[in-house]
C-alpha cells in the first residue's frame with residue numbers, strides 16, 4: 001500500500017488524469033476485461049493508463065483483465081467520504097466581498113504586466129477546497145491552504161487567510177473585472193449551499209508546457225531539449241524541479257504557470 005512520498009506521488013500522478021479517473025470509476029463495479037474498458041473509456045493509450053494505475057497500486061492486472069486493488073477500492077471510498085464532508089462545509093460559508101486592490105506591482109517575468117494583491121472577506125479558510133471544481137484550471141493546495149487557478153495568462157491564488165493575488169494583469173481595470181467575476185462565481189456557489197460537482201479538467205498538451213519552459217535546450221534536466229522534457233513531464237517520467245533554470249527569478253511566473261498546468265497531467 002502506498003505510504004512513502006514517492007509512492008504517494010505515483011498515486012497523485014495516476015489520479016490527476018481524467019482518463020485514469022474514468023477507468024477507476026468504471027472498475028468500481030467489478031473486474032473487467034481490457035476489451036470492455038477500451039469499449040467504455042476508449043482505446044487510446046489504454047495500456048499506458050492501465051500500467052500507470054498498476055504502478056500506483058490502484059489496480060491489479062491479470063491475463064487481460066483489470067480490477068481495483070484493495071488500496072484502490074479504499075482510495076475511492078475515501079474520496080466519497082471527503083465529498084460528503086465538502087458539501088457540509090460549503091453550506092456554512094458566508095458570501096464574500098473582495099476588497100479594493102491593495103497593491104499593483106510590476107510582474108517579475110514581464111514588467112509590462114502587473115501583480116495584484118487584494119483581500120477577500122470573510123476569509124474562506126478550508127472551504128476553498130470545495131470550490132476547486134468551479135474553475136476548469138483550479139487546483140487546491142493543502143500545503144499552502146490556497147486555491148490556485150489559471151485563466152489565459154492570468155494566475156489567481158486565493159489563500160485561506162483571505163489574501164488574493166493575480167499575476168500578468170494588464171491594468172487596474174482588468175484587475176477589477178477579474179476580481180468581480182471571481183466574487184460572483186464564488187458567491188453563486190455559496191448561495192446554492194452545496195459543493196459544485198467535480199468536473200473534468202482541461203486537457204494539457206506538451207506544447208502548452210513547452211511554452212512556459214525556458215526554451216534554451218541547456219540540458220541541465222538531462223534531456224536533449226526543453227520539448228523532450230515537456231513530453232517526459234506529461235508521461236510522469238520527469239518532475240518540474242529537474243529544470244533548475246526555472247528557479248531563477250526571471251522565470252518565477254513561468255514556474256507558477258507550470259505548477260498549475262502539471263497538476264492536471
Ligand code: SF4
Nearest residue numbers: 218219221226229243
Ligand atoms: S533544464 Fe529546463 S531549460 Fe534546460 S533543457 Fe531542461 S527543460 Fe529546457
